[in-house]
Amino acid sequence: MSKTTEQVRKTLARRYRAEKRFRAMGMASVLFGLMAVVVLFTDIIGKGHSAFVETYIQLEIRWDQDELYIDDPTDPDELAYADYDALIKNALRERFPSVEGRLEKRNLYKLVSSGAGYTLRDRLAENPQLLGTTETLWLLADDDVDRYLKLGQEAQESARLPEQARAWVDELVQEGSTDTRWNASFFTHGDSREPEQAGVWGAVAGSFFTMLVTLALAFPIGVAAAIYLEEFAPKNRFTDFIEVNINNLAAVPSIIFGLLGLAIFINLFGMPRSVPVVGGLVLTLMTLPTIIISARASIKSVPPSIREAALGLGASRMQVVMHHVLPLALPGMLTGAIIGMAQALGETAPLLMIGMVAFIVDIPGGPLSPATVLPVQIYLWADSPEASFVSMTSAAIMVLLGFLIMMNTLAVVLRKRLERRW
């Protein structure tokens, strides 16, 4: 055995160990990343799943005309402004006759959501003949009750519900007078200070209008810019400058676009704050580079032979582009646009700058009415002190992630279906 071979042999075991170590480190890194995905999703689903159901309490409601102070049941105004909370309070007092004292009674009244009175109002407006009758109704419980019941035996100590109220709730549970039902209001209501009445629909509508404005502006402009740069632009300083700008804008922090929106759109042009149009404009500027870059890539992938063939048959350059290149490149452009839209849908920071953080209860009716968007709603709820908003926030995140997954799947499917290999 030669001397070199001997030396190599000696170090071989060590080198193989190093090889194994390095490989294990690589594998550990990949596992760390995958674990992060798993932990993130299980954490959010674990926190958020409970928000999709909410607690109801069964109460015996006496539709007492005197208690409501309704003189004329045919007058819609009287029906609208009657004191429905009094009915609920009566029902609660009758349910727990032993409760005495102002403070205790106040705790008792808090078992039912403060929005339950409106449920009664709507019910009476639809069925005026109910007046004078007694019926058993399921009413929405307060979020403290809801949370107390959702926490499970061992963690119930940490709930905010007062000691006495826990006894009442336990009694209700034993008698089967509580029920958990699908939280439909979460998908139909706007924001609210009361967690049990708050919903994401207002934010979803706001996001929809914002995305509509963004898509309507960013896609045509992005495609037009890409066509110009790929097919028409002469090779000169000006074109180079445009390209440098596009590449840099793609990497500018999103919050800077928010500053641009605040200084230019709101302060200079005097556009209103908190409206989807301004949000859409800012997000358009932010997503344009992404869309232009992907649109250019898909124009580039159209083989030159097609252009040459069309030119050879006498088409003008514009006709070549509009009749041949654009239809062939469109699937790729759409995929890029969907991915850009997904990015814009999850964006929060620039929208904070242009005032889309306002507390808005109404469902926005159009791109010009004040609105908030889904990610900003998540930010606002995450900041709220009530513990119930934690699960609401996680549930809203699940809705947002659901939309993003849908958009990305659509992009993948589009690419698979329409992609052409030349």
Added chain:
Amino acid sequence: MQAGNLVLLLVALAALVYYAGWRRSHAVAASVGGPRNLHSLPTYYATLTLFWCVLPALALLGLWLAIDDSVIRSQVMASLPAAAQPDSGVDHALLLNQIRNVAAGALDADAAPPHVAAAAELLNQLQERNRWFLTAGFLAVALAGGLWGWSRIQPRLRARQRVERIMRVLFMASATIAILTTIGIVMSVLFESIRFFQKVSPLEFLFGLEWSPQTALRADQVAASGSFGAVPLFAGTLLISFIAMCVAVPVGLLSAIYLAEYAHHRVRAWAKPALEILAGVPTVVYGFFAALTVAPAIRGFGESIGLSVASESALAAGLVMGVMIIPFVSSLADDVITAVPQAMRDGSLALGATKSETIKKVIFPAALPGIMGGVLLAVSRAIGETMIVVMAAGLAANLTANPLEAVTTITVQIVTLLVGDQEFDSAKTLAAFALGLMLFVVTLGLNIVAQHIVRKYREQYE
């Protein structure tokens, strides 16, 4: 009529004009023996008419909407009696708001001072008149344009060339928006920053160690002078970015190497997209995760081993930000590693090197410039990241290098200074734009350097 309705109306009008142009081109074609003998196809004549109708009207609408508000405002303010003219910018804004509220009916006109009520009435009148003028002018321009275009349709008109030229100009205008955006960004942060630096010296801003942007509302208030030394913010930003890089660079790089060089192609086919899910999660979700899961966990762990950890520690924000950047680093690194020519690998392996030795001594040095570029881009991302730090990092400007304490960052301060109501020309608000300028300059510098490195590296192997 509202601008949205006007645009809808214009769409309907455009369809009509297009049809009219198409009909007329056929009609004029009859005199020369059919559409075959026209210079262009009938659709080109129609499109040209449509352009004549739509483009001038849209230009008018844009211009009008950009200036009408300020014109009305100045007219209303000029109508006020000399005694009621506001003397400062703040009073000006307050008075204008009052007039607007009275005009909108939110405030009672009888309770307002007479000159305000009069101004509100004038405002309502002007707005009403403005709406009418806009509608009338818009429709007049659209119709006149359409009619003009329609009347010019002749067999010899070079319609196709004109349409194509107009489209080309429109395409170019779209591409120029990128430049306009950059100019807009520079202008908006630069002008406000200049105003800020007139109030606070740039030296104090860049080198001052004290950051407390609370300025006095009244001159006689105590302890509200406001100091704008941004060094604690820079330090906090760097600390959190550094922690993020400590997570993202090794993990991202090693996983890119593993997936590119070791992993079975089937493992790679699903592990790579799975990792990229991390890049698609919105930052607000990471912020929530950092604030409500990671930060309490770190705090609990620290307390169990006897360390005091702030509940908004830099560590929590940095770790989560690092996780967010992992896919960014790994996909950039993957690109450069797979771009290293196979011959270099083969040469090293043939000389008896193990796979890891090949990677460490041949591939990694060859890919280093590209990887450096990727890391720089990742750093610029970490510096500009907002939501994670807004939700999980603190607000107090501590000058510390301890990752267990709370620090604040440039982006957090921009958000806290600008969210909420405040007058627009106070040093506090302007400071946000000065911070924005710093952020823009730094990230732009990093991006340019990184792109330069990456491009140079690519040329080397092509």
